[in-house]
Amino acid sequence: xxxxxxxxxxxxxxxxxxxxxxxxxxxxxxxxxxxxxxxxxxxxxxxxxxxxxxxxxxxxxxxxxxxxxxxxxxxxxxxxxxxxxxxxxxxxxxxxxxxxxxxxxxxxxxxxxxxxxxxxxxxxxxxxxxxxxxxxxxxxxxxxxxxxxxxxxxxxxxxxxxxxxxxxxxxxxx
Ligand code: SF4
Ligand code: SF4
Numbered sequence: 001x002x003x004x005x006x007x008x009x010x011x012x013x014x015x016x017x018x019x020x021x022x023x024x025x026x027x028x029x030x031x032x033x034x035x036x037x038x039x040x041x042x043x044x045x046x047x048x049x050x051x052x053x054x055x056x057x058x059x060x061x062x063x064x065x066x067x068x069x070x071x072x073x074x075x076x077x078x079x080x081x082x083x084x085x086x087x088x089x090x091x092x093x094x095x096x097x098x099x100x101x102x103x104x105x106x107x108x109x110x111x112x113x114x115x116x117x118x119x120x121x122x123x124x125x126x127x128x129x130x131x132x133x134x135x136x137x138x139x140x141x142x143x144x145x146x147x148x149x150x151x152x153x154x155x156x157x158x159x160x161x162x163x164x165x166x167x168x169x170x171x172x173x174x
Contacts, residue, residue, distance in 0.1 A: 024094075026174055027141075044130075055141075056166075058139050058141065058164075060137065060165035061137040062123075062165075063121045064136055064137065064139050064140045064164070065116070065136070065138045065141075065153070065161065066114055066119075066126075066134055066135070066138070066153065066158060066161075067134070067137070067158055067159070067160075067161035067162070067163065068112065068133060068155065068158040068159045069132060069133055069134070069135060069163075070159070073102075076108055076109070077133035078108060078109050078112065078130065078131065078133040078134070078160065079106040079107050079108065079131055080097035080098070080106075080107040080108055080110075080112075081130065082095055083129060083130060084128050084129050085125075086128070087124040087127070087128035088125055089120065089122060089124060090118045090122075091118070092114055092115040092116075092117075092118035092119050093112075093114050093125060094111070094112070094113045094114075094115070095109050095111070095112050096109065096110045098110035099111060101128055109155060110154040111154070113152050113153060113154045113158075113160060114152070114153045114155070114158065115152045116143055116151045116152070116153060117148060121136070123136055128134045134158075135163060137163045137164060137165055138161045138162070138163065139164030139165070140161070140164075160171050
């Protein structure tokens with residue numbers, strides 16, 4: 001019994017197509033044309049010399065790094081209800097709840113961390129929070145580190161960030 005052999009077609013009809021070098025040449029020509037055009041007229045290029053030059057057009061709707069807010073009396077606004085973690089499509093919010101130590105009838109997070117390497121910055125956690133306790137209004141768009149752990153924001157870090165667009169540190173809730 002003969003074997004069922006499938007012959008796949010070779011793309012490119014003529015010798016020039018099959019040589020590939022003309023296509024590579026055409027691609028390089030376009031690349032170098034733009035390269036030298038931009039070198040000769042760098043003012044016309046709409047790019048920033050980052051990081052020396054920072055963007056100045058971040059608006060209040062921009063979803064930057066998260067922060068946890070405080071109430072008016074400076075206590076943590078989060079009541080560890082897990083709504084944000086439940087809404088998170090990336091499963092990158094980790095909360096451990098405990099009893100409050102500030103005489104309020106609610107819980108508070110013993111630990112609260114966000115793995116920003118998993119986060120897709122969708123903002124669902126902010127939408128889901130019933131207490132205005134988590135926001136993404138820090139205006140911080142860049143986070144650097146040397147290890148994976150550097151990108152996991154813990155509770156203290158999240159509480160230390162300020163809002164960049166007014167209402168620096170407080171939530172709407174008392
Ligand atoms: S922004 Fe989206 S992915 Fe990131 S922590 Fe919030 S819900 Fe999860
Ligand atoms: S940040 Fe908001 S949604 Fe998340 S646990 Fe705290 S109170 Fe609940």
